[in-house]
Amino acid sequence: MIEVENVTKLYGEVRAVDGVSFRIGKGEVVGLLGPNGAGKTTMMRILTGYHLPSSGRARINDYDIYADSVAVRRSVGYLPENAPVYDELTVGEYLEFIAGARAIPRPERAERIEEASRTCGLGSVMEQTISTLSKGYRQRVGVAQAIMHSPEILILDEPTTGLDPNQIKDMRRLLKELGNTKTVILSTHVLGEVEAVCGRVLIMNKGKIVAEGAPDVIAGKLKGKPRFRLEMRAAELGKADLLAAKFVAEVVSLSRGEKGHYTAELITTDERNSGELLFDWAVERGYKIISMVPVGMSLEEIFSQLTREAGE
Amino acid sequence: MSFGPVVRKEIRSYFNSSIAYIVTLFFLLFGSLWFLYLQRFLYQNVASMQGYFSIVPIIYILTLPAVTMRTWAEERRRGTDEILLTLPFKEWELVVGKFVASFLLLLLIAALTVPLPLTLLPLGDFQSGPILGEYLGMILLGAAGLAMGQFVSAFAVNQITAFILSVVGLLIITLADQVNALVNLPGWLSGVLNYLSFRFHFTSFDKGLIDSRDVGYFVVVTGLFLYLTSRVLLLRKWR
Numbered sequence: 001m002i003e004v005e006n007v008t009k010l011y012g013e014v015r016a017v018d019g020v021s022f023r024i025g026k027g028e029v030v031g032l033l034g035p036n037g038a039g040k041t042t043m044m045r046i047l048t049g050y051h052l053p054s055s056g057r058a059r060i061n062d063y064d065i066y067a068d069s070v071a072v073r074r075s076v077g078y079l080p081e082n083a084p085v086y087d088e089l090t091v092g093e094y095l096e097f098i099a100g101a102r103a104i105p106r107p108e109r110a111e112r113i114e115e116a117s118r119t120c121g122l123g124s125v126m127e128q129t130i131s132t133l134s135k136g137y138r139q140r141v142g143v144a145q146a147i148m149h150s151p152e153i154l155i156l157d158e159p160t161t162g163l164d165p166n167q168i169k170d171m172r173r174l175l176k177e178l179g180n181t182k183t184v185i186l187s188t189h190v191l192g193e194v195e196a197v198c199g200r201v202l203i204m205n206k207g208k209i210v211a212e213g214a215p216d217v218i219a220g221k222l223k224g225k226p227r228f229r230l231e232m233r234a235a236e237l238g239k240a241d242l243l244a245a246k247f248v249a250e251v252v253s254l255s256r257g258e259k260g261h262y263t264a265e266l267i268t269t270d271e272r273n274s275g276e277l278l279f280d281w282a283v284e285r286g287y288k289i290i291s292m293v294p295v296g297m298s299l300e301e302i303f304s305q306l307t308r309e310a311g312e
Numbered sequence: 313m314s315f316g317p318v319v320r321k322e323i324r325s326y327f328n329s330s331i332a333y334i335v336t337l338f339f340l341l342f343g344s345l346w347f348l349y350l351q352r353f354l355y356q357n358v359a360s361m362q363g364y365f366s367i368v369p370i371i372y373i374l375t376l377p378a379v380t381m382r383t384w385a386e387e388r389r390r391g392t393d394e395i396l397l398t399l400p401f402k403e404w405e406l407v408v409g410k411f412v413a414s415f416l417l418l419l420l421i422a423a424l425t426v427p428l429p430l431t432l433l434p435l436g437d438f439q440s441g442p443i444l445g446e447y448l449g450m451i452l453l454g455a456a457g458l459a460m461g462q463f464v465s466a467f468a469v470n471q472i473t474a475f476i477l478s479v480v481g482l483l484i485i486t487l488a489d490q491v492n493a494l495v496n497l498p499g500w501l502s503g504v505l506n507y508l509s510f511r512f513h514f515t516s517f518d519k520g521l522i523d524s525r526d527v528g529y530f531v532v533v534t535g536l537f538l539y540l541t542s543r544v545l546l547l548r549k550w551r
Contacts, residue, residue: 011551048398052549074400084391088328089321097324100317101399129328145395 001026002047002153002183007056009042016042017053018207024200026152029179031198031215032187039207040187041081044157047185048078060153074102077151081158083142087131091122091141094130095148102149112148120144120174136167143174154178156186160193172196194218225249226274230264231290232282237262241285247277265295315401318409322383323416331382332417335375339421342371344428359436361429365446365518369486369511372457377478379417380461381471383410384545389470397549403542410462411538418454422447442520449517452530453510457482459537466544486510 002024009017017039024030032040045051047058049069057064063071086094095116099109117123120140125133130141139159146154159175160168175197178184188194194201195215203211203218211218242251242264252265268274275292282289326332347353347364356363387393396406429443461478468474489509492502506512513526 045394050394050398050549051551070400070402073398076398078395078398080391080394080398082391084394086321086325086392087390088325093321093324097317097321098399100320101401103314103400 001062002058002060002185004043004047004058005056007043007046007053007058009039009046009051010054015207017046019056020204020207020209021056022202022209022212024183024185026183027181029175029184029186029197029199031194031201032185032204033189033191033194033201033218034187034204035189038204040204041157042207043204044078044155044185044187048076048155049073050080074149075152077146077149077154079142079146079154079156079159082161083139085130085138085141085145088129090127090129091117091133092126094141095126095144098145098148104149112150116144116148119147119177121170135162136164139163139167139171143171147178152183154182154184154186156184158187158189160188160190225267225269227252227265227267227295228275228278229291229293229295230262230266230278230282231292232262232264233260233288233290234262234286235260237264237287242266245277245281247274247281261290315405315409315412318401318406319413319416322410322413325382326379326413326417329382331378332420335378335417336421336424339371339375340424343367343425347428353432359438361432361438361443361446362518364428365450368450369453369514372454373479373482373486376454376457376482377461377464377475379414380458380465380478381468381474382465383414383462384466384541385468385471385474397545403545404538407462407538407542407545411459411534414458414462415455418451418458422451422454439520442518445517445520445522448522449514449526452517452527452534453514456510456530456533456537459534459541460485463537463541463544466541482510488512 002022004020004022007017007020008015020039020043032043034040042051046053047060047065049065049072052066059065060072061075063075065072086097089097092113095113096109099113104112117126120143122137122140122144125137130138133141139162143156143159146156156175160171163171172193175184175186179197179199186193186198198215201211201213201215201218202209237254237256237260239251239254242248242254247268248266249269250267252267254262254264256262266278268278275294278292279289343364346367351363353363384393387396397403401409429438432438460481461474464478464481465471465474468477485508487509488505489512491497491505497505507529513529516523516526
């Protein structure tokens, strides 16, 4: 159980986290989604006791993150961003240190280390120095470290960043597995990840929570309106000509190249067959389409749009 | 011992990263060369190790910072402090754990110098009292230097900065009393400089005296720097 009430964190003048409140129940898997610099990492650092909030309160399992910091840290497993590890130690030595630091009784240590390394697929590299490992293995060492004491709560900061597609698949499978028994908060800036593993999403932008809900609902909102990049040849083409078509909602950009070569970016109103409509419209007007590419909105645009909506 | 795992981890880091070997080798080689070759001990016809131990504070200026420079600066650069500070340790446990590890390395180095007096003892009429006192002084002085080095590392940007700042800091605090040899200061000021100086407090050990004021001085300095280090760590969370 995680309760956050009106938490603000200032770094000098910058409000990294700005009046954030939320509540996460036992056994939930929650995704913290947002562009870089949205305050996700800061929020996680506050929950794990690495930073203290400038104002506001947060409690984990009824322990206050300031007054009972050590008790909070005992019940939380944490994978920091970029999975920092001790390069000069071997995987085995490192996990042994963590097991000791987590005060796992000596007779159980070997078994727990074995278990964590099996869950994360580290069996073959236990004797290797961490500096010789690939990014994917380092990330797994970081996860093994976080789950060593089988904490009730797992806080994972961008667990899949920097992994290749196969490793991402493995990591997501692992996250799903962990989600069955634990409360998990994970941060990401990849929308698909949230849809794949989380039961609920919190969206942060500029230090605030701008939206919250089930992943499929949020994903629907986030996909935005269809958008196309068109390359056409035409005698003469202005913004007004484009807007004259009923299904064009907005002309994002229009530029003219050599010999009547135009490049335009449009947002259309029709959700389903705007591609067809665009094509028919161009033929009718005698424009020659050279290429037509549907473009997704960038995450930054989506987040700023969501922020605007939240503000209205 | 709650900080035991930290001690073990630090010692592994010292030896895996070979810093322990380099520092030990430098210490032993420099000390012996100074004593036997530059001071020409064997030609001096005195049965005293004073010449050896008087150089120890100077060797410390270069070796102790090399041991402590990584303690916090390197953790922060690699981001591993985020792991360390979110493990269920109190700040002082981490600080003491790191200090104990560096202190054990110091004890190891001290132990490795023992063969030198042992080979010299049969050559003359040495007194064991002064030598034991000198060892005690060497260990206490080293502890204070290590605590200071860790404190510097806690706020330095990287390990090179930590090294240089610690060298400068140790140089000043070790040789503060030497100012009195250069200029004629008013009595109270020269007293203050003497009181602050590591070397000044070390000299009585060098004579074979164990003065509780000097022991107390080194213990207090060590404790003070360790306390300050844990305050710096806590303060960083508020940033």
